Amino acid sequence: MALTPALHALLQGLATRPACVVEVESTQGSVPRERGAWMAVFADGPVLGTIGGGRLEWDAVRLARAQLAEGSTAGVRTVRFALGPSLGQCCGGVVHLRFGCAAAPDADALARHLAPARVPVALFGAGHVGHALARVLAPLPFALTWIDSRDSVFPPEAQRAGAQCEHSDPVHAAVPQLAPGSRVLIMSFSHAEDLDVVAACLARQRSRADLPFVGLIGSRTKWAAFSHRLQARGFGPQELAHVTCPIGLPGIAGKEPEVIAVSVAAQLLATLPAGHAG
Numbered sequence: 001m002a003l004t005p006a007l008h009a010l011l012q013g014l015a016t017r018p019a020c021v022v023e024v025e026s027t028q029g030s031v032p033r034e035r036g037a038w039m040a041v042f043a044d045g046p047v048l049g050t051i052g053g054g055r056l057e058w059d060a061v062r063l064a065r066a067q068l069a070e071g072s073t074a075g076v077r078t079v080r081f082a083l084g085p086s087l088g089q090c091c092g093g094v095v096h097l098r099f100g101c102a103a104a105p106d107a108d109a110l111a112r113h114l115a116p117a118r119v120p121v122a123l124f125g126a127g128h129v130g131h132a133l134a135r136v137l138a139p140l141p142f143a144l145t146w147i148d149s150r151d152s153v154f155p156p157e158a159q160r161a162g163a164q165c166e167h168s169d170p171v172h173a174a175v176p177q178l179a180p181g182s183r184v185l186i187m188s189f190s191h192a193e194d195l196d197v198v199a200a201c202l203a204r205q206r207s208r209a210d211l212p213f214v215g216l217i218g219s220r221t222k223w224a225a226f227s228h229r230l231q232a233r234g235f236g237p238q239e240l241a242h243v244t245c246p247i248g249l250p251g252i253a254g255k256e257p258e259v260i261a262v263s264v265a266a267q268l269l270a271t272l273p274a275g276h277a278g
Helices: 005-014 054-073 104-114 128-137 156-160 171-177 191-208 220-232 257-269
Strands: 019-028 038-041 076-082 094-102 119-124 142-148 164-167 183-186 213-216
Touching: 005 019, 005 038, 005 104, 019 054, 019 104, 038 054, 054 076, 054 094, 094 104, 119 128, 119 171, 119 191, 128 142, 128 257, 142 171, 156 164, 171 191, 183 191, 183 257, 191 213, 191 220, 213 220, 213 257
Parallel strands: 119 142, 119 183, 142 164, 183 213
Antiparallel strands: 019 038, 019 094, 076 094
């Protein structure tokens, strides 16, 4: 089970003291966070997670600490908040917040309930951009499988953050085993490896049509050369159109690994279904 940093901190905190978990139960109209967003409030210390900030969150923290003070008799409550003048907000929507206290025995059930739904991402290549991208993706709603033909190139913190790191030689042999629905990012140390991974993705797309995004790092010149070689391998123009190259949001020109990583992560977020909760 992949845990966000906030959820991991909550489970650790519950080992020593209770918390009140505040969850967005339902919404109407324009609101700051979606159904399922949550925060955890302890009697003292920092608040974990967020339901949107501002006066709404301030009032919710106050109510959560009051509920903690009541102890085990508090039960579960749902409170309606209208995001209008009374809260000093002009969103105009309505949020129903669920308040429930939790302690150490509730940790496993809470982890299963609050763990975010994650979309699979397959990242081929553990170079500078790959490392930067793995760091950026860690807190986002993605389940990262990180693949390279070289062994011992993955940092220990990546696995601690929930990434599944795989050594595959040849690297394209990992493509048939990717989870259905994977967003694929290709940025190996070798153009020859990149070409083989792209070809394997197109072959899988031809037979299963279950890789909604295939992105290749590089220039338009690189993609022009790849297109000719892939056509020689039997892939047609419609199949080649499924590959995005260059990757990243248009208009972001920086080439630093961290800039590319942020741009690519934003592009991946744009592929998620509307209302996907992170």
